Amino acid sequence: MKVLVCVKRVVDYNVKIRVKSDGTGVDVANVKMSMNPFDEIALEEAVRLREAGVATEVVAVTCGVTQCQETLRTAMAIGSDRAILVESTDELQPLAVAKILKALVDKEQPGLIILGKQAIDDDSNQTGQMLAALAGLPQATFASKVVVADGKATVSREVDGGSETLSLKLPAVVTTDLRLNEPRYVTLPNIMKAKKKPLETLKLADFGVDVTPRLKTLKVVEPPKRSAGVMVPDVKTLVEKLKNEAKVL
Template identity: 75%
Template sequence: MKILVPVKRVVDYNVKIRVKADGTGVETASVKFSMNPFDEIAVEEAVRLKEAGKATEVVVVSLGPSAAQETLRTALAMGADRAILVQTDAEVQPLAVAKVLKALVDKEQPRIVLLGKQAIDDDCNQTGQMLAALLGWPQGTFASKVAVGDDALTVTREIDGGLETIELTLPAVVTADLRLNEPRYASLPNIMKAKKKPFETLTPGSLGVDVTPRLTTLKVVEPPRRKAGVKVADVAALVDKLKNDARVI
């Protein structure tokens, strides 16, 4: 069974985001990039399924600039078998990503597409659901546990009310939540081996997909700074502040 794992190159989660002076986006010059943490969890889960004998091949794919090769190499060092880069310098939005992934699914014929539930740069949480709709496949989103059977997949989902367990017929789309696993660190020998693993580069055009953005960002601004709190002398003063200043009671 083949598993396809999409990964995204994002600004590292340890970096303090700064908005550009002209308000056109966030500052990316001289900023550290890394694999989206939720996608890293998806790669780890796919590799574990292969190690358990439930999968025969793990293919990682990324859509973005040539610099995304580094992200794919990281996934290969974690244990993925081969990588595909769909190279483009255009701004790619969730629907365009889903369409590219659908084209790759048609080409690769995986039984499971396993990806992070969202990317930490835009927090859209849309690509997995859109891909499932385009493919007509069942989906298990926000997965905190995955168990693979012969022709079915049992997914434990994190929902507002607690946990929900569903069974999906294969092929299926699964999006990984934070508590699915803890990703491994790539060892130096595996990093060296990753350089020799198969690596294919495509373009959206070669897949017959138009990735032209459909949404336009008008302006990016930082959130307003929170005002400093004040100390009150007693309960009566607190109630007065809540009633007359905050107007919450």
């Protein structure tokens, strides 16, 4: 069984985000970029499935600029067998990415597609669900446990009222939550091995899909700075301030 893992290049989670002076977006010039943490979890799960003998091949996929090759090399160092980059300088919103991934699914015919539940840059939480809808595949989101056997994937996931277990007939789409696993560290020998693994670069024009943005960002602003706390002499004063100033009562 082939497992297709979708990864995204994002600003590293340790970097303090800066908004552009004109408010058009986030400044990503000269900042550290890395693989989306939720996608690392998805990749780790795919590699574990291969190590367990359930999967035979793990393919990492991403869409974006040429620099995304670095993210794919990291994916191959973690354990992906090969990688595919769909090169594009256009703004790719979740629906556009889902359309591209659908075309890749048609080409690669994987038995399982795994994605992180969301990317930490836009927090959209849409691509996996849109891909499943476009491809007509069953889906399970926010997976905290995945078991693949007998042509089915059994997925445990947390819901508001507790937890639930879903049984999906393969091929299927699964998005991963934080509790699924803990990704392994990338070792130097595996980084060297990754340089020899195949990385295929495709052009967006090869897919013939409409990636026109459907949403327009009007303005990006930093959240307001937190004001200093105020000491109150008694409970009565606190209640009055909560009622009259904070207006939460």
